Amino acid sequence: MSESSAGRKRANGEGTIYARKDGRFEGAAYVLMTDGTVRRQRVYGRTRREAFDKLAKIQQLSREGIPMPSESWTVERFLAYWLEHVVKPGSKPKTYEGYEGIVRVHLVPTLGRKRIKSVQAADVRRLLLRAGNRCRCCEEGIDAARPEKQRKCCAVGRCCGKYPGTRRLQQIHAVLRNALQSACKEEIIMRNVARLVSVPAPNYRVHRGVDVEQARKLIAESTDDRFHALYVMTLYLGMRRAELLGLAWADVDLAAGHLEITQTLQRVDGALRLVPTKTRSSERTVPLVGLCVDALRAHRARQAWEASQTDGWTDSGLVFTSTTGTPLEPDNLRRSWYPLRERAGLTGTRFHDLRHSAVSLLLGLGVPPHVVRDIVGHAHIGVTMEIYAHASLAEKRAALAKLDERLR
Template identity: 45%
Template sequence: MTASHDTPAPSRRSRANGDGTVYQRKDGRWEAAGYVLAPGDTRKRVRVYRGTRKEALAKLTEKIAASNLGVPVVSAQGSLGAFLTYWLENVAVHQLRETTHTRYTTCVTQYLIPGLGKRKLAKLAAKDIRSWLNGLRTVCQCCARGLDARRKPDAQAGRQPRCCAIGKCCRKLLSPLTLAYIHSVLKSALEHAVREEEIPRNVARNVRTGTPRPRRFEPLTADEARTFLTAAKGHRLHALFELALRTGLRKGELLGLRWEDLDLDASTASIRRTLQRTRTGGPTTLPTKTISSERRIALPVACVTSLREHRARQAREKQQAGAQWVDNGLVFSRPDGHPIEPATLTRHFKALLRRSRLRAIRFHDLRHSTATLLLEQGVELVVIKELLGHAHIGVTATVYAHVRLRLQRDAIDLLGRTLGERSESVSQPTDGDDPPLCAAPVR
């Protein structure tokens, strides 16, 4: 009996144009191939392999759907460590200041490459970064990097093995600020990989490290500030210390100040540059930290007087140095005219604190002292922001939030006293001839 020619043959499964092809390989795996968007606004054929036809088709459909949204296919084939090295040597070196580039390089070589460098850039996932950061929080860096093993014993310098070299871990853990900094460096590098279309998205942005607590600082009180200024009189750098406390200039801005930036007759100073120690050139004059840091400030009368005295002293030093004098126009320099090393200024500052019997603080805390004392005197936040050269007023408000809270408490207490006095006066009869209540000035 022959089959009827009217019976329809089983239909062959087919895919629409552009959906790609799916077939089973000789090794049993399923391969799906199709065209997707590639860097340079071109298209390329990609292949995916899975154990079943359904899985291969789903993966190819996912790639084609992302391509239709304008996301190019991943082209990165190397490791994260190779890309970080390329980014430091070819991109970051032209976009960052030398000091910042040095810190980025240290972060990459000490933490990122040893921890994540072998990972493929295209396959790096948010969970990989999160797991690595969680592990970094609990690892003693002295043991992990062998710091104690490389420490040469020196009794006079106080260098003795105290950790893994003697079998006793010191638990030298990274601070939350350091972890946040490492994470930010990785985000910056991956952001450039996205711009170069090496990867479709920055997976480091999906990892939340939490907001670290801001670094605590101990500004000088009004009495301590007066004691400091009194002790600084007679010091060769008296004008610098007074300028730092009365105007809040940064250390680099003070050391980079030139006489051409000062107008003592108008009592103004133009902040245009900063002096920093670089790895290649030593003390080097660089542009200010940000565009907002380049500013013009008013000088107090006391600073103008001390700067005039300092200029006369510098003229005498120049005459004594003779041919050895280096004329670079700096306001604060060594007796031979060379720039002052930032570390040298820190030593002078600490010696001055010990001589005046004040507690140990950082030189940068003089800047915090300026802002704190101004806030306590009721100066507007926007004025302090312009004086300090902050890029945004939110930076000023965040750093000195504790001072504003104290001023709020003083204002609330004053309002409470006013309301209390008013309630007591209402209970007593009055003939209406008393003058109206006036609010006391809030400091």
């Protein structure tokens, strides 16, 4: 039978299907809604079969007690609701700040006016394509064919031409996917189309950091540095920068020889704040031994002297502070770290690489991976082993030398 024969007698339960003037087919049937009512809902298809299949699907879901969304939310309206009532109550301030920024800069401008029920996988792909073509600095679209039309970046006086990396696109996709999943749970939409779109995983470059001799030199070079104890603890315990700067004296017990990591220092909404640790596994108690204890005792004595010599000293209760006792701006640690790494011959080494160094040094001594994981606060042991899997050239040479000896 031809698809144009829209006037045939329909079967029981089929609903209504008829041809539209624009060439498409429209179907309609009464189905259960999320507000408990039964309403007439419409579906559309390029062919009669497509419209019939869509109509049959919503009717089947209705018979199974799965309702259709009763509200016609726009993406912008739902995202505002989601941020306020789902993300904010259940997330840390830094997480909420990151989600809000992605929603405001990327999701709302591209998808905000669309009805959330009408968002398709193609819309998600267009979103990611547009995000990938936006200047990271000024968030303006980059038109390679008409560079004279580009707006100047407020930061550098011109469009910097830096595109978001794979990691940023993955974050944008993840925020949209999480939001749509929440909409599914609240029965506002029936499926999460963001799950139909894949984003390439970022290729992380893992730095193993420094070896034993380099670590010794770093400790020796930092002896007179104001943050000597901070570098010692990073190399021994693999603490994150935010954990070190959020460490309070109340959580350090030098007599018993241990400390508790319960909070971190982060910049949230433009202000430095003490917030809970990154994950539950990050909240941990670790022992203090040898040089860690000595360095912390010397640091406490030095801090007490600074407090006595400084007018207007603020007692923040933190172990590592500014020269006036206030929480230390994380980026200001570079003023100490950059000169130190130059003196130690570690040009290019990042401060975070010292955390990786602690993992590698401990595993290299034969410490069981699960013990190392608990010391540094990794969520999964796979993260611990991934860092160590990047063997040094010396280790590779030694392994091949053993094989050479055996084969000879």
